[in-house]
Amino acid sequence: MNLFHFFMRALDEGVVYAHCDIPCGVYTTHRAAVAAETVEKMVEKILNPPKVDEGDIESVRAFHNSMTRFVATKEEWAQICKEELWILWSDYFKEEHVEKFPNLHDTFWKATKLCSQNKREVNAQVAKELREAVAAVSDLFEAAEADAAKTYRKEWL
Numbered sequence: 001m002n003l004f005h006f007f008m009r010a011l012d013e014g015v016v017y018a019h020c021d022i023p024c025g026v027y028t029t030h031r032a033a034v035a036a037e038t039v040e041k042m043v044e045k046i047l048n049p050p051k052v053d054e055g056d057i058e059s060v061r062a063f064h065n066s067m068t069r070f071v072a073t074k075e076e077w078a079q080i081c082k083e084e085l086w087i088l089w090s091d092y093f094k095e096e097h098v099e100k101f102p103n104l105h106d107t108f109w110k111a112t113k114l115c116s117q118n119k120r121e122v123n124a125q126v127a128k129e130l131r132e133a134v135a136a137v138s139d140l141f142e143a144a145e146a147d148a149a150k151t152y153r154k155e156w157l
Contacts, residue, residue: 027087027088027091029088029138029141029142031080031084032080032088032137032138033134033135033138035078035081035134036127036133036134037131038073038074039074039077039078039081039118039127039130039131040124040127040128040130042070042071042074042077043118043122043123043124043126044127045066046067046070046071047122047124049063049066050062050063051063071122074119074122075119078115078119078130079115079119081130082112082115082116085108085111085112085115085134085137088137088141089112092144093140093144097140100144101140101143107133107136107140108137111133111134111136111137114126114129114130114133115130117130118130
């Protein structure tokens with residue numbers, strides 16, 4: 001055990017701080033957008049269900065299987081959307097972004113609430129609002145990234 005501690009101390013470079021749990025620096029709104037679109041498509045499929053022949057047990061089973069899968073997929077992707085938004089909100093955006101975008105917290109709060117509402121309901125309007133809310137978050141993200149690129153160029157030129 002002493003040998004292990006010796007090597008660990010020898011390799012210790014000090015404390016490292018990162019802007020996120022894993023210091024990758026890779027952020028995107030793409031997965032949240034795909035998730036929101038998936039929720040919207042599943043709501044559409046639930047509201048326009050496949051045909052079922054009540055007299056044919058296989059048709060009934062197929063109907064129930066399809067509907068169960070649509071609901072499960074809607075639930076899963078609404079949660080994925082929420083998690084992707086949380087990551088951006090908590091790890092990417094910083095104090096200077098809140099100053100630059102005063103609506104940042106409200107935009108994220110509403111978007112994450114729409115994720116939950118889509119899990120509770122089957123409502124085409126609410127699914128559309130989620131997709132639009134994620135687009136609004138994407139706009140904030142793109143503006144923040146554009147500012148970061150300008151700052152980076154100024155610092156290195």
